[in-house]
Amino acid sequence: MKIVIIGAGAVGYDLARNLSASDHDVILVERDAEVLAAVQESLDCRFEHASGVSPAVLERIGMKDCDLFAAVTDRDEINIIACLTADRRGARVKVARVRDEDYYVSGHIAFRSIDLAINPDHEAAHSIREILFRSGAREAYRFLGGRVRVVAATVESDSYVAGKSLRDLNRELGDSIALVAAVVRDGETLIPHGATVLQPDDTVYFTGTRRLVDRSLYYVHTQQEPLQKVMIVGANPMGIELARDLVAAKVRVKVVDGDPERCRIASEQLHHALVLNVDPVDTAPLMDEGIGEMDGFVAVGVDEEVNILSCLLARRQGATRTVCLVNRNDYVELLPQLGIDAAVSPRRATSASIARFVKRGAVVSSAQLGFSGAEVQQYHLPAGHPAVGIPLKKLGFPADAVIGAVIRPEGVETPSGQTVLRAGDDVLVFALSSSLPAIERFFSAGPRPS
């Protein structure tokens, strides 16, 4: 499969790495030589030092056989024009990163030849919102347009699930607890099975419908506190979007930024939030604004170090829940030790939504599960597949992998050992990358000999 990515920035890099790792033919186009040089070392794909909007360049790369064209530079207009140009020359699926609301009409991109428009800021803002509203949540994602939710939470020592195996939990709680698709313990990710015992400080990834996941959170984090006051550091598009979301949910919001111009822009977009021109690491004025009494504190500024610092400050003053925007993996691992509750990376949110569009063999889509390092893949079961008609526990599913959700036209089902797969089902598989080839083999198996 031939994939062309325009823009080797953070999003383009992540995407190129994810896709080239799964044996796609990836071509990364970047205009800036320095940026290109920086990524060339660590990526296994073809590079073009050229402008992605140039028709001549696209002609040379060849659009006729291009299966996925992703324009993810940080300029909306470049991305849109590149997609339109690629469309004229026959590229199949076009994806553009578009941040400006003005290019959307009632939530959809206003250009018909663009198949998917992604907005990292919105995706991340949504994720943060989901985390804030759930005490104990560390990460939140939506798959398949929100039909399947994944929420990661830390197991508290006095919680219901601590010290119990998944099999016991399943027997005691039955349908009222969501499936645990992955567990992160001491920095190691594992795909749990029935005998896995949940321990305090484990991070569990609950998978299922929104209702089910929400209910399950009570079993790991008993105290669910209401969210009434939130302070957001960073009056950038993501902060503004998050503030707008929270205000709509009747939360009192204060937005903090050190830059007066950004504050002005934010205040002109936020009717019911208080915008403050304060340096986010300047303690005294933030204390005056009650940083310690916040139910939620979110830092989504450009500078990751400042984000972490201001979260620490908030934590120290007594803010209940702290969420931090970080893209660097090294930092992500540090956060729990620092007492910061959750980390959010817009890059991950973005590359996850683009990867949905990639098809290879029976795989409909593939993405990384947040910071866990586990893979999420969507498979389609055609009629006559050997797995059809057999209960899951007798299926002999590969190790270190689990079917997290079965998607049917009538709804999303959380599978148990008794679940029988049907032809036409879509399944969401959570797996360690080491077991991906085995899963691949499992699903690409031909029709069962009758």
Next chain:
Amino acid sequence: MNLRSVIRVLGFLLGGTAASLLLPAAVSAIYGDGDAWSFLVSAAIGGAVGAALHFAGARASNIGAREGFAVVALGWFAVGLLGGLPLCLSGQIPGYTDAVFEAVSGFTTTGATILTDIESRSHGVLFWRALTHWLGGMGIVVLALAILPLLGVGGMQLFRAEVPGPVAERLTPRIRQTAKLLWGVYVLLTAAETAALMIAGLSFFDAVCHSFATLATGGYSTRNASVGAYANPAVEWIIIVFSLGAGLNFALHYLALHGRFRAYVRDDEFRFFLYLIAVATAVLAVALLAIEYYPDLHATIRHAAFQVVTIITTTGFSTADYLLWPPVAHVILLLLMVVGGCTGSTSGGIKVVRLLVLLKVGKSELRKLLHPRAVTTLWFNDRAVSPQLAMNVLGFVLLYGLVFVFGVVALTLGGRDLLTATGATAATLGNVGPGLGDVGPAYNYGFLLAWEKWLLIVFMLVGRLEIFTVLVLFFPEAWRRS
């Protein structure tokens, strides 16, 4: 300033007014009151002067802001001068000062009269008084929604986006388009009120005259005791409803006619306007009930609502002499005179939206004390208001206050008592009509000295044209060639 192009437009306006004088001439002829000739002579004079100016002037390809100010201010005055002519010629109003006062009061939809005995005037004159209101109202709707926003007067740009109709780049087609739409609404409402009043029992002549005066928020009645003369609750309620409508933004009416009724509810100004009316009515009703001024509750509420609505919309009809009401009523009505109705309506005063912006600025200043680092933006109708615009509004209110103070001081210097001076200034600057004290609803402006009348004529024009439009002409720069 391109004076010749201004002169040309003035000539056009005079010509139009002269043509409209044919209507009262026809009314006079029909009723045979013997005043038709005075209207015809005035029409001839107006037509001749208009034509002369029109041809003396030059066609300008582009009328700029300076010319716009001059046309609006001088135009209204010139039309008033012509409008007073037939009143004076016919002998129905002796003295040209009084006649001009009456005509300007009509065209500015003020409704302040110098007549003691209205009922003994001829039909032609009574009709002309009502018609000046109606024509003035037409001018104001377009002025407020199409012209002043383009000139950037007193924060009127706030409503630029609210104005229906396609947005053209050039000024003229846009004004023409907008004017047609809004006049459609205006004519429709006038016809509706005329029909309603006739059903309630008024004669066709009275119904038309009162509808003209209501929709323009003028207030000239054909009766000495104004609307109170009919002692007909139905008529009073009809006038309450229609003057309320005339006090609202006509752009909202236009949207409603096109099925977008929610435009009313979503408008901040509309909601605040209704809120003011409800509170004022309640306070007046309680004050009246306390002294048992009216025999029953319905009469109390009706009279309170009528006075509140007629004053806040700056119509100025009356069903009662509110000077006999408790003092709190005087204060409230005086405040309502200053506030006035909504922008884009035919009413005068500061306008509800400016009061709203003022309150919001005050609130945000207080908030800044609690949050010294807060970066605040003013919101109106879910849109951010630029600080520039807010300053514009503050400037307007300040200037309004200064002119007001000047008026009170000038009139008291001449020996009038404080209540009369305040009432007369508020009533003319706000284009209300009846004031307080010696110019209260039961009296008139006839006894004032000539200089006082001319001062009030200027006030009516200044208030009508949103202050800036007139005052800007006192700057020498306005008259220099650009």
